[in-house]
Amino acid sequence: MSSNVTPEIEFASKWQAVTDPKEFAATISRIPDGPIAGKWGKRKFEYKLVNPANRRKYHVIVVGSGLAGGACAASLGEMGFNVSCFCYQDSPRRAHSIAAQGGINAAKNYQNDGDSVYRLFYDTIKGGDFRAREANVYR
Structure with a gap:
């Protein structure tokens, strides 16, 4: 140049x-x-194929341990890949979607499952680290 x-x-x-x-x-x-x-x-x-014989050659990094990241890491691990799952919190159980039950929670009284409105109430309070206003949760 x-x-x-x-x-x-x-x-x-x-x-x-x-x-x-x-x-x-x-x-x-x-x-x-x-x-x-x-x-x-x-x-x-x-394209190169990823077959069961060479899956262990690949190392997959999953960032986030919420519902999607945890499911992705578990599925890839079951398929035979080397997986590392990184999370920001001190424990993967403190991811927002896991600590807040992912916003998915209901009291369904199926036979012999022991579910009740009280258990739903307790799980919701526990998921919020006992910081929620109990009167609002119970409504």
Whole structure:
């Protein structure tokens, strides 16, 4: 690069030198060649497969241990991947969606499950670290 040419001009001159569309497509190596209708099929064929034999070669990092992150980490671990799940809190059980029951809670009185309105009330108070106003929770 000469001293009187800025990097922007040099970059622009490289791209202006390609005038033929076929040459331009050839410079971008991620675009598969061939007709448009067959490009996706060709690209899928070129991808490396992740089969059960080589899943342990991959290390997956999951950031967050809430409902989605925990489910993702558990599912990938069951599938055979090496998984590390990172959380901001001191414990994965303190993630917001787990500590607040994910906003999913109901008192359904199925046979022999021991559920009641009192247990729902207690779980809601406990999930809020006993900071909730009990009168509002009980309504």
